[in-house]
Amino acid sequence: MAEKMxxxxxxxxxxxxxxxxxxxxxxxxxxxxxxxTPSTPIVENYGAFVANGYVDGEFVMVESEHxxxxxxxxxxxxxxRVATATSSQGFMLMIEVLYQASGMRLPIVLNVxxxxxxxxxxxxxxxxxxxxxxxxxxxxxxAFNAQEAYDLNLCAFKIAEDINVxxxxxxxxxxxxxxHTAQNVYPLSDDEAYAFIGDYKPVDEMLDFSKPVxxxxxTEEDWHYEHKAKQHRALMDSxxxxxxxxxEFKAKTGREYKRVESYMMEDAxxxxxALGSTVETAIQAAQELRDNEGLKAGxxxxxxxxxxxxxxxxxxxxxxxxxxxxxxxxxxxxxGALFNEISAAMYTTPSRPLITNFIYGLGGRDFSLDDAKxxxxxQKGHADVGYITTPIQQFxxxxxxxxxxxxxxRSK
Amino acid sequence: xxxxxATDRRGVRELGAEELVGWDExxxxxxxxxFDIELENVAHIPPEERPYSDFNSYTATVAxxxxxxxxxxxxxxxxxxxxxxxxxxxSIISRDKQMLGIDYDHCKGCGVCVEVCPTNPKSLLMFAxxxxxEAALAKxxxxxxxxxx
Numbered sequence: 001m002a003e004k005m006x007x008x009x010x011x012x013x014x015x016x017x018x019x020x021x022x023x024x025x026x027x028x029x030x031x032x033x034x035x036x037t038p039s040t041p042i043v044e045n046y047g048a049f050v051a052n053g054y055v056d057g058e059f060v061m062v063e064s065e066h067x068x069x070x071x072x073x074x075x076x077x078x079x080x081r082v083a084t085a086t087s088s089q090g091f092m093l094m095i096e097v098l099y100q101a102s103g104m105r106l107p108i109v110l111n112v113x114x115x116x117x118x119x120x121x122x123x124x125x126x127x128x129x130x131x132x133x134x135x136x137x138x139x140x141x142x143a144f145n146a147q148e149a150y151d152l153n154l155c156a157f158k159i160a161e162d163i164n165v166x167x168x169x170x171x172x173x174x175x176x177x178x179x180h181t182a183q184n185v186y187p188l189s190d191d192e193a194y195a196f197i198g199d200y201k202p203v204d205e206m207l208d209f210s211k212p213v214x215x216x217x218x219t220e221e222d223w224h225y226e227h228k229a230k231q232h233r234a235l236m237d238s239x240x241x242x243x244x245x246x247x248e249f250k251a252k253t254g255r256e257y258k259r260v261e262s263y264m265m266e267d268a269x270x271x272x273x274a275l276g277s278t279v280e281t282a283i284q285a286a287q288e289l290r291d292n293e294g295l296k297a298g299x300x301x302x303x304x305x306x307x308x309x310x311x312x313x314x315x316x317x318x319x320x321x322x323x324x325x326x327x328x329x330x331x332x333x334x335x336g337a338l339f340n341e342i343s344a345a346m347y348t349t350p351s352r353p354l355i356t357n358f359i360y361g362l363g364g365r366d367f368s369l370d371d372a373k374x375x376x377x378x379q380k381g382h383a384d385v386g387y388i389t390t391p392i393q394q395f396x397x398x399x400x401x402x403x404x405x406x407x408x409x410r411s412k
Numbered sequence: 413x414x415x416x417x418a419t420d421r422r423g424v425r426e427l428g429a430e431e432l433v434g435w436d437e438x439x440x441x442x443x444x445x446x447f448d449i450e451l452e453n454v455a456h457i458p459p460e461e462r463p464y465s466d467f468n469s470y471t472a473t474v475a476x477x478x479x480x481x482x483x484x485x486x487x488x489x490x491x492x493x494x495x496x497x498x499x500x501x502x503s504i505i506s507r508d509k510q511m512l513g514i515d516y517d518h519c520k521g522c523g524v525c526v527e528v529c530p531t532n533p534k535s536l537l538m539f540a541x542x543x544x545x546e547a548a549l550a551k552x553x554x555x556x557x558x559x560x561x
Contacts, residue, residue, distance in 0.1 A: 105441030166440065206442045212446040212454065214468070219442060222432060227433040227442050 002027060002056045013185040015149040016404045017180040019085065019111045019171065021047035022153030024054055025193035029080030029200070032060040033070030036090035043085050057081075063088035069097035069110075076106035077215045079205025079213045079235040081157070083108065087175060088115035088120055091129040095136065101168045102137025103204075103231060104215055107160035108168040109153065110138070115175040115274065115361040124364020125175035127328040128307075129274060130305070131337050137231055138168035141237055144279045146183040148174045151255055154188070155245050158196045160212045162241045166203060167234055172305070176364065178278040188253065223320035235307050242304060248361035259304035260312040264290065268298025270318060272368040272378035273342055274326040275302060278360075278367050282326075285372035302338075313345040321383035323353040324375045326396075328361045335393055335406075353383045354408075373394050413533035420460035423473040423517025430466055458507075469518070478521035482536045483512050485546040495525035511535075525561065532556055 005024070010308040013021065020042045023031065023049045031050075033043035045057075050059040057080075062068045065086050091112055099110050117128040133140060141156055143149040143167040152171045160169040172190055173179055188196065204213050219227055238261060240346070265271065274284045278303040286297035300316050300323075303307055317323060323346070327336025339357035346353055358375060361367045375396060382388050391404025439445075444467040447454070454462060464470040491511050496504040504517035505512045514525075514536075526536045532555050539548045 022520075072429050082484075103442065135493040144555060203440065209454070210452055215441070217442045223438070226433070226438045230438055230440070233435070308490040362551045409501065 001285055003053045005054055007187045007189065011185050011187055013146055013150070013187075014172045014180050015143065016041035016113065016180065018146045018150035018185050018187075019153050019173070020049070021187060022150050023083050023109075024049045024109075025188070025190050026081065026083070026154070026157050027055060027057065027194060027198050028083045028109075029056065029057040030060060030072070030075035030082050031084055032062050032068045032075065032082075032299075033084045034062050034068045034086070034090060034408070036087050038115055038125070038179045039087040039090075039111060040086040040181070041110050042113070043093055048192045051140075057285045064200070065093040066097060068103075069108075072108045072110075073101050073104065076101070076108050077104060077206050079207045081161070081200040082106070083110070084109035085113065087113045088117055088123075088129050092117060092132060095132060095361060098133060098136040098138060098168070100216070102233075102235075103227070104232070105166040105231070106168060107157075107166055108158045109160060110168065110186060110278045111149075111153065111168045111192075112170050112172045113175050113179045114172055115377065119235055122363040125177050125179075125328075126170075126278070126362050128330070129277075130170075130172050131329045132338065133170060134306055135207065137167065138306060139167055139235065141169065141171050141244070142275050142301075142303055142305055143171060143173040143411070144177065144277055144301070145178055146173075146181065147185045147255070148257075148363065149178060149258070150187060151249065151253070152184055153220050153342055154196055155242075155249055157259070158245045158248075159238065159242050160199075160225070161200060161265060162238075162245075162322050163201065163203070165234065165238045165241050167238060172276070174277040181290075186253075186255075190276060196249070200322040222398055232402035239304070239307050239309070242307075248309070258312070259302070259309040260316055261301040262316045263299040263301075264296075265298035265300060265316055265320075267296055268320050269296040270322045270324075270376055270383055271298045271300050271320045271322050272326060272375060272379075273300045273302070273313075273317075273338065274328075275305065275338065276328065278326060278328065278372075281367055281369060282372045285369045285376060289373055290371070292379075295376060295380055300412040309340075313342060314349050317342070317346055317353060318349060318351055320353050322356075322379035322388075322403055324356050324358055324379050326358045326360055326375075330362055339393070351366065352377075354386075354388050356382070356388055356390065357359075357393040358396045359393065361400075365397050421464060421471045422460065422515060422551050423504045424536060425466070425473065427472040427474050427476075428470070439467075450461050473517040475517055475519055475521075478516075478519060479541050480521045480523070481516065481519065481541050481543075482514055482521070482523065482525050483543070483545055483551055484511070485535050485537075486511075488531050488533060488552075490531055492530060494528045494530060495536060497552045500523050500524065 123183040289295040325339040503515040
């Protein structure tokens with residue numbers, strides 16, 4: 001039996017340690033990991049928990065992130081609860097296997113501590129890696145601080161392993177800004193946390209010798225399409241379970257999560273849509289603008305990046321006039337991914353607010369309160385004249401001549 | 413090698429002849445069950461008596477791309493089981509340690525069985541896929557004499 005750990009009602013943890021503690025409380029059977037900055041302390045601390053008798057599972061050291069996720073796939077197919085962590089280049093190396101995990105419907109939990117993707121090499125936080133996972137078939141939950149990194153890990157196991165979901169799930173947090181910032185975290189006791197997640201219930205496990213199964217079958221044009229459609233449907237429909245798990249988590253802890261978080265949106269005229277630690281900056285900016293300038297600013301943050309909360313985005317942005325969608329990843333030859341998805345959702349509503357796109361914060365470039373306020377004020381300008389007065393895509397916090405792309409097409 | 417026993421369903425169907433069902437009926441995670449029912453101690457049941465599912469390749473013929481094939485010569489074989497041990501596609505059919513032949517519905521023609529055959533001449537040799545087995549046996553090589561030192 002694993003040793004229990006006595007935790008205080010409030011602990012001072014950074015995002016990485018919070019995630020490691022959640023993995024320990026989940027009593028993961030197998031963690032196969034290859035450490036990479038800034039996610040290293042998750043698996044490092046987890047390894048210490050295993051070595052010190054706090055976990056009954058196996059910690060498998062492997063030779064690459066591709067091998068790490070492959071080990072996770074094998075262990076999950078065998079019938080165990082499985083998790084790991086990575087960032088950036090490591091995430092990119094895992095990508096081939098991420099698709100295998102989701103296609104085989106293996107409920108692995110992957111902590112992605114978001115970090116920029118080289119070249120140029122950079123260890124700081126942006127969302128390049130998170131975006132690269134968006135078609136991989138995983139549930140993607142986004143934590144904006146250390147408490148949420150802990151909470152969402154507990155939820156991620158429960159969501160991924162639900163019999164009606166059976167899909168892998170990522171829990172994202174921003175590299176350094178969240179992963180290395182120590183904050184107050186209110187943990188559950190070991191017993192409460194484990195009871196919330198529940199025992200792992202294997203499905204089609206390879207170690208059930210009375211019912212041998214084949215994993216990783218080949219399907220060509222006669223079968224592949226149906227299997228992918230079924231997988232897509234499972235991810236699209238997983239919102240039901242995500243909502244239920246968030247409800248159960250609220251009942252247990254009082255902490256409420258929604259697939260789309262919104263702040264001061266009840267009467268908002270302009271809004272910022274963002275992901276990650278930026279959300280808290282945007283909230284602070286919106287509050288100050290409301291207090292000092294009477295600007296009705298609000299913030300919308302997809303807690304759940306996949307499945308994309310299309311309906312909830314439409315609902316929460318239904319009454320705003322201008323929206324700035326912030327992408328912390330360089331879209332390279334297109335509009336930002338979040339911008340495209342928010343725009344697609346809002347295009348199917350009668351209100352069709354003015355929507356612009358800001359690229360920002362690449363490679364950990366700071367996103368300040370002033371940056372956020374500038375964006376809010378610019379949205380107010382669009383709202384007042386009724387059209388987009390700037391390029392549709394702009395760059396916030398970038399040195400050099402102003403960079404922007406595309407103008408609105410409008411009749412005089 | 414059909415009919416080890418009358419119940420053998422080895423290679424009874426063409427691959428891809430399964431009933432095409434819609435997305436709502438395919439298995440979750442492309443997981444394919446080997447058998448239609450749950451079984452205990454399946455390792456102790458002879459293959460031809462196992463209730464293989466249509467989605468197990470046992471019942472499918474999956475060797476259409478083979479271009480050379482091993483031919484088996486019973487007269488020389490010593491039933492050492494080397495080929496049975498080494499075959500990567502479990503295509504050597506053996507029962508009670510007696511070599512019975514080759515499962516041409518699953519053999520890919522890799523030639524490993526020939527490579528590991530210890531007899532002189534070999535009891536398994538590779539021939540063109542179209543070669544008639546009787547003709548192949550008729551042109552089997554003679555025993556090689558030891559070279560004198």
